[in-house]
Amino acid sequence: MIRSILAGLAAIGASSIVKPSAGAIEPSKDGIPRDRETKRKKIAFYGNFDSSNFGNEGTLQTILYQLRRFHPDAEVVCISTGPEATVSTHQIEAIPITARLVNWSPKNPTLRVVRKACIGVPGEFLRWAQSFLSLKHVDMLIVPGTGLLTDFCGLWGAGGLYNIFKWSLMAKICHCKLVFVSVGAGPIYGTLGRTFVKLALSLADFRSYRDQSTMQYLESIGFRKDKDQVNPDLVFSFPEALIPTQDSKKNRKCVGLGLMEYVGRYSVSSPTNETYVVYLENLARAVMWLLAHEYDVRLLSGDLRDVYVRQELKELLRERLSMHDQGRIIDEPVLSVENLLTQIAATDVVVATRFHNVLFAFLCNKPVISIAFHHKCESLMRAMELSEYCLDINDLKANGLIDAFCDLEANASKVKVKIKDKVGEFRAILEEQYKLIFDDRWFK
DSSP: OOHHHHHHHHHHHHHHBBOOOGGGGGGOOOGGGGGGGGGOOOEEEOOOSSSBBBBHHHHHHHHHHHHHHHOTEEEEEESSSHHHHHHHHHSSEOOOHHHHHHOOOOOOHHHHHHHHHIHHHHHHHHHHHHHHHHTTTTSSSEEOSOOOOHHHHHHSSTTSHHHHHHHHHHHHHTTTTEEEEEOOOOOOOOOHHHHHHHHOOOOOTTEEHHHHHHHHHHHHHTTTOTTTTEOOOGGOOOGGGGGGOOOOOOOOOEEEOOSOOOOOOTTTOOTHHHHHHHHHHHHHHHHHHHHHHTEEEEOOOOGGGGHHHHHHHHHHHTTSHHHHHTTTTTTOOSSSSHHHHHHTTTTEEEEESSHHHHHHHHTTTTEEEESSSSSHHHHHHHHHGGGGGGGGGGGGHHHHHHHHHHHHHHHHHHHHHHHHHHHHHHHHHHHHHHHHHHHHHGOO
C-alpha cells in the first residue's frame, strides 16, 4: 500500500519536472548508463527564476557559471517560479516551486471554500511529498538571492516565504546541505513572514548576506548569527567574457535611464500611487533637461514588466517635446541580460532605479546615479563609495537629480577608476566564497 502511494507521488512529481531537449543533455561517458557511473554531485538552485527579471536571471547565470568552474560534471536542477522559461534559457532541468495540481479557480466564494477544503489543503500535503522526492538525491540546495526574503508579494505564492521555509525544512529532512549565498532581506511586514524567514535561515549550513544592512535588518526582527558573512551580490562575479565594451561611434553623449514599475513601499503598486506619479514627473523633467543640453536618452529595463513605465514616461513627454527630440529617446526592447548589458555599454552615464540596473552599469564601468527605493540601493552605493550619487525616491526632485548628474559628469574619470577597483575587489571576495561553498568537503 505504502509503496503504491510513493510510486504514485513519484509519478506526479516527475510530471512536473521540465527537462531540456535531448540535444542539450550530455551523453554518458563511454556509453555506460548514468546509474552505473561514479555518482556525480547534484546541486539544486532555488529562486525567483522565470526569465522576466534580468537581475534574477543574471544571478542564476552567474551561479551556474561559477558552479561549472568548480564542478563541471555536477548535475543541476533549478527549483523556480518559471521552470519552462528556465529550461529554455539555461538548458538545465527545472521544477516548479509549487506545482499547480488542479486547474480550477472558481469565482464563487462558496466554491472557493470548497476548493480550499477539498483540494487546497490535501494538495499541500502532496506538494510536501513532491519536494521530498525532488531533494532526496540532492547534495546541496543553494538559495542565491533573488529577493525571496520579503513578504511584499505575499506569503503563500510561488515566491512567498512559506515556500522558502518548506523547501529549507525538506532539505534538512533529506540530509541535503542548505546554503544561502549573498541574499538580501526585507521588507517583512507580518509576524508570520518573519517567523518563516527566521526558521528557514536557522536551518542553513551556511549563510551570507549581500550587504551589512541586510544583516542589520535581520537582527532587527530577532535573527542573529555571529558567524554569518557579509559578501557582495553574486552578480559582481558575472562572467567577464560576457560583458560588452562600449561602442564609441556616437554623435552625442547618451544617458541610460533605468526605470522601474513599482516603487514606494516596495509592494504591489498602482499607477495612482503618489510616489510613483511624482517619480515619473521628475524623471520627465530631467529627460527634457538632458535633451536640451545635447544628450540622447536611452530607456533601460530590469524587468519585462517595465514596458509599461516606459510607455507612461513617453506619454508624459509626448506633449512637451518636438518630434525631433522625441526621436532622440531610444527605446528598444530589452529581452535578456546580454541585451541589457549591450544597451548599457552604449551609454556614457546611467541613472537607474532597479538595483541590478545599477549593478550591471558598474560591471560595464559606467558612472551611475541610483534612485534608491530600498535599503539595498543605499548599501550598494555606500559599498562602492559613491553615496553622494544615491537619491531617495521618496524625495526625488528633478533639480536635485540634475545637480547630481552634473557633478557625476565632472568627476566621471575618477569615478570610473573607483568603480573598476571596487568591482575587482568584490570579484575577489566572491571568489573566496565560491571556494568555500563548492569545497569537496561539503559533499562527504
